[in-house]
Amino acid sequence: MLTNRQLQILQVIVDDFVTSAQPVGSRQISKKDWITFSPATIRNEMADLEELGFLEKTHTSSGRVPSEKGYRFYVDHLLQPQIIQADEANQIQSVFKQQMIEMEQLIRESANILSELTTYTTILLGPDVQQHKVKKFQIVPLTEQSAVAIIVTDNGHVENRLLTLPNGFSPSDIEKMVNILNDRLTGVPLQELHLKLEVEALEILKQHVKTADTVIQSLLNVSTGQKEGKIYYGGKTNMLNQPEFHDLNKIRMLMDLMDKESQLQSLFKPKDKGIQIRIGSENNHMAMENCSVITAPFSVGEEQYGAIAIIGPTRMDYKRVVTLLDMMRNGLSRALTKP
Template sequence: MLTNRQLQILQVIVDDFVTSAQPVGSRQISKKDWITFSPATIRNEMADLEELGFLEKTHTSSGRVPSEKGYRFYVDHLLQPQIMSADEVTQIHSMFKTQIVEAEQLIRESANILSELTTYTTILLGPDVQKHKVKRFQIVPLSEQSAVAIIVTDNGHVENRLLTLPPAFSPSDIEKMVNILNERLIGVSLHDLHRKLEVEALAVLKQHVRTADDVIQSLIGISSGQNEGKIYYGGKTNMLNQPEFHDLNKVRMLMELMEKESQLQSLFKPNNTGIQIRIGSENNHLAMENCSVITASFLVGEEQHGSIAIIGPTRMDYQRVVTILDIMSRGLTNALSQRND
């Protein structure tokens, strides 16, 4: 267990290194108003903290920087949420008061605001699209031979598919089909849409529309996407502004990871509710060994959920990010739940 003096020194080193990105020395610590012990005592304590694995010594300075173990201890035992300015709180809350109808647009805007407020990269994983339920079905003719089938879900998600219409498929046929599909499909999840189309809707449609079979076979592919939520980015290149990522190889690996959506799904989806923090090697990915990831989940109604991930260097401003993420996740949950009612 660390002594109170060691706890104070560790906290000062983490806080100062987060701000300056420069190693912290004993003289710098001794100048703090609340530090009452001498530089010599501080140096001894820093040496002990280094021996215990909480600090590391750089090659270019006599100062110390936090180790991954040091950050983990800081996050678990010393972290205090930051008090945000009234303007920043207003900026977040004002977004939820705007007349944004579609959930996807609200999530996209949230990603942008988070990246602006934190200066880090934001990734939002939207709710599992396959759990969305059909709210409205439309077929919009483009010509005598083609049309666009559109499905709008209860969360504002839109799926569409270009259809080839059979010869002599009349506007009245389209109208009959749309009416039947809306009668049979409203409230059905995209996950169950294939089965409903094949088992229930097709039989009814054949009774009323002579050439419905060909059109239905095209419609069956309308929700054939992966059973995963959409990914929204904010400040995708913000990491390039961090001194830790002036190494082009580190940047390349991180940018390549950003393009692999399946890996992002598993990396950044929280295991449970609440704020979670993974530091460096805890991310179990080479591209993320110099990064920290802070995640939180948000709800859409009673069943669906998405997640927010803030990616920054291990020298992340944990206090600020945790506070912003907590406000944003609760705000998103409230806003999306209201839109889902």
Template sequence: MLSERQQLILRMIVEDYVHSAEPVGSRTISKRSEVSFSPATIRNEMADLEEMGYLEQPHTSAGRIPSQKGYRFYVDHLLHPFRLTPQELFQLKKIYVDKIDAMERVVQQTAQILSSLTNYTALVLGPQVHENKLKHLQLIPLSDRTAVAIIVTDTGHVENKKVTVPEGISPDEISRFVAILNDKMRDVPLQHVKSKLYSEIMSELNRYMNQFEGVMSLLDQIVEVEQEDRVYLGGTTNILNQPEFRDVEKLRPLLDMLEKNRTVFQLLSQQDTPGIQVRIGLENDLEQLKDCSVITATYHIDGKVAGTVGVLGPTRMEYRRVIGVMQQLTELLSDLLTRLHR
């Protein structure tokens, strides 16, 4: 365990480097009001911290910068989460109250809000769409074998998808099927529609449908939701403002990754427990993130984990502010989504 003096020096180096992006020297630390020891003592402690792996020394500078081990110690032991000012908190609440009135728009807006509050790239995984309840279904024929299904859920989510109509199903049968769904399946979670059809109204369907299996195949297409559609990004270009990523060759793999919803979905899906999780540099599984930190936090609906918000930035991230903002934002988001869900 580090001594109190070593912890103080490490904390100051991390916080100074986060703001300046320049290596930190002993003279800079000695000028801080809370420091009462000499530059020589600081240099000795910095050398020890470097030897233990908490600091690194760029070849071109006499100053030190935090290592990934140093950032991890800072996050785990030295960080006190930032609190939004009353004015910032008021503005955040006002955005949610004034601009959003349905769950999907809440989640989309959250990505923009989070990126603007942190100045990093925000990643948001929307609630499990299959938990949403069916409010209305419409099926619009495009040809004999194709149609567009429009699903409206209780949360305001609208899903449009092209489906293939199995051979032998007439337009009249499709109309009867849609009418039955809208009449009998209203307020049933999408993931339970098929099982409820089988258990409760199978006989009714058999009575009206000549192509029962074909109709159930059509239903599978309608209620299947691509998980990647739940990914929302905010402030993607914020990464361009970081000195670490001014090298285009270093930046390109990261931007390519952000364009792939499946990859971002998998990144956010790694967290399935409540609370905040910080992954620094090589703690991330993806090679593109070896120089990045990813902070994720879960939000809830009626006390159950519903989705994840995340912030992606350089390892030289302002951890204190980001963690504090995410704690407060996810609390507000959980409260709002719970109210919308009821």
């Protein structure tokens, strides 16, 4: 168990190192207004904290930096949420005030805003769109031979498919087809749409629209899309600006990982409904050993979840990121579960 004096010193070292990326010395700590003990006492306590594994000494300075164990203790026991400035809170809320915004656009803009406010990399894992249910079909003619089919789901996901129209396919044929599709397929999950189109809707369409086969073949493609939630990036190259990642091998490994969406799905998907913080080796991936990842789920309807992950160096501003992340995930959940 750490003493109150050791707790104060550890907190100052973490906070100062997060800000400066420079080792923190005893003299620097002693200048804090709320620190009442001498540099000699501070040096002794720093030595004890290093022996306990909470601090590390660099080769280039007499100062100390937090170890992975020190960061973990700080996160678990000393972390206090930061008060966010009004203009930053307004920036987050602005994305949720937009009218008729599609789910993909909302998630993409949320990722960009978080990356701007934190200066780190943001990854948003969208929910599995194949579980979305059809809410509405539309077919919009483009030319005499082509049209676009628009499928809107219950969670705001939009699928667009370009259709080829047979010769003589009239506006009334389009209207009949739309009415039948909406009647038969509303409420059907996208993952079941292929089967429902082929088995149920096609036979009825043939009875009312003689040349429906060609159009339906295009629509059958809607259920062949991705089977996992889509990944959205914000500030993908922000890590290049962090001094810890001036090593080309480190940044190359991290960038390679970000191109492997299946690995990102397993790495960053939250294990429960709370905010989680993984530091360095806790990420169980060589490319992430110098990174911290803070993840949080957001709800999309009653049963589906997406996730936000913010990636930064282990020298991350945890208290700021946790507060911003919590504000954003709550906003997303409210926006995406609205009736």
